Amino acid sequence: MQWLLAKEWRELWSARAWWLMLVLTGPLVGLSFINAVQMYAELSGLNGTAVGVGEAFSPLVGVWAPTFSAYELVAAFLFPFVVIRLVGGDRQNGALKLEMQQQISSLARVGAKALVLLTAWLVAMLPLVIAGLLWKSYGGSSYAPELATIAFGHVLNACLTIALGAAAAAVAEHPSTAAIITLSVTVGTWVISFIAALQGGWWELVAVFTPPALVAQFQHGLIRLDVTLSTLALAAFGLVLAALWLRIGVPAQRRLVESIAALGTVALIIGACTMARASWDASENRQNSFSETDEAALRSITTPLHIEAHFAMEDSRRAELERMALVKLRRIMPRLTVTYVSQTSVGLYEQNTEHYGEINYTLGSKTDTSRIVTAEGVLETIYGLAGVTPGVERDDEIFRGHPLAVPPRHASALFFGVWPAAIAAAWFVRYRRQA
């Protein structure tokens, strides 16, 4: 196994796709970081913007989410080629025919590649360390739990990319076919998200597990156990699929049957994972939670609550209701059920329909109707139905924000100059040593 890991590691560093990805990652992260810090600074009052606008600003939302989002591009458009190169390369040059004769299971061989690729991903995240040091040097505030959460989300996303690329490279005869499969799946997940936004229903449930939705949750500092476990199960399935199809000495029909069995198994596992309700809000500003006093009051309500909201899928009020209230409410009231009622996806021609825009609350035998979609409005209605009076929010509970009116000094030089030059120099030294 040690030799296999060493070989995969050497193969990684021999791959030009990997060096290209590494050299491009710096400028991509830099572009996101510089734009985010500039915007953050301007909203915090730099160059005369209204003072106080950025007071409740969180670096997670203002700086780190956009900076990390560079890795969504890397995961979608660069990293798959590195994965395909490492997994499919053995098949192309014949090394697979040699290595498969060793008494190491196909899954172990794929596992070694996955481990090396995951390490490669962590190496590719080095520009974030530069961003972090720059941010600190500007006097920026950072909150470790939310940074760890967002990084974890992107590592999970990388796991999905590794699994997808490995499976595609194993199933396809040629790397170009594998690349087309991988990109098709990526585009497919975007299509699912798009349809979910229009149709809702089952599409919406599935869309939660697509990479963009996965990353979005972590970028808000939210760790959901169901999403995390389902992602890990999906990644494991991709690796198992790759291992099954790299056994080229096994009849294709048997590999197909085993793949279908693996698919059925992972579907059951993911079904079980979705039952997990636990979630953690790692954000400093508790953007996925109500205040502690509100949460205490809501916990005291044991009667099941049902909400029926008359909003179409694309109605902005529905999105606001979800984001501002229901996402938080589901975390604290696991017995909450929500139903959306609408005749169209846009809602534009339903505005005059009776009850459109109404939110009906049913708590036990009590009911109430409201049209307010803000967190305060929703809570007020629920408290009214339950007869609960929340405590007064303490002053220290309120997130005051970390405005920072400092421009992104030295960032351009580091990300667009030093990083690419350092990577290019490292590649050149290695190339000369090999030549």
Place this chain on the structure above:
Amino acid sequence: MTTSPLLTVSGISKTFGRLAAIEDVSFRVEPGEILGLIGPNGAGKTTLFECLAGVLPPSRGQLFTAAGRPLTADDRSSLIFYVPDGIRPYPDQSLGWVLDFAVGFFGGHPDNARRVIESLQLTPLLTQRVGVLSKGQAKRALLAFGLLTPQPVLMIDEPFEGLDLKQTRDAAATLRAHANGGRTLFLSIHQIADAARVCDRLLLLSGGRLRGEGTAAELIGRSGASDLEGAFLALT
């Protein structure tokens, strides 16, 4: 005195759709021999080798160990090592490292490495990347890779492909030395003269079927030809 075969191949067939690449091929591999598989292009030599090595799933047939039981995947890994033709593995790694990998990964004997490398004149190439080696150099590198593995049966597809006359003779001498050391070699060779020079026994494959089996003299005698090339033409 007859020895028990190291490996018995029984009724191996391989079809691709409606095309029968190999049909009902059976033979025995004796310990310590150099067995040659000869046949015209498209006879099914590589397909047969890949089926025996487990790289391709055979449609029918079975392999048996010396103990007479069906060969399992684990048996195959510990008994057979197969060096395919036409591959260029690890093109970005140095030859020295690749040969170290062959020893380390497959559990070969490091003591053999120097002898194998010197006998195949690979010492000056050890720092070169495999990808930049010439065809003949790459073939010798693959031979070395196979010779460094520990399995008692070494199958090599076209061991002399791309080698000049001197290199072929040197490589043949190296293979003979390994066979004399107790290793069984099974070589697929399309050059009849090379096969006659190197192999103890020959299998003649044509049209996916085994057309003859025996020493060169036996094949010549059976065909009524004056030499092995004549026997080859008569039997295929």
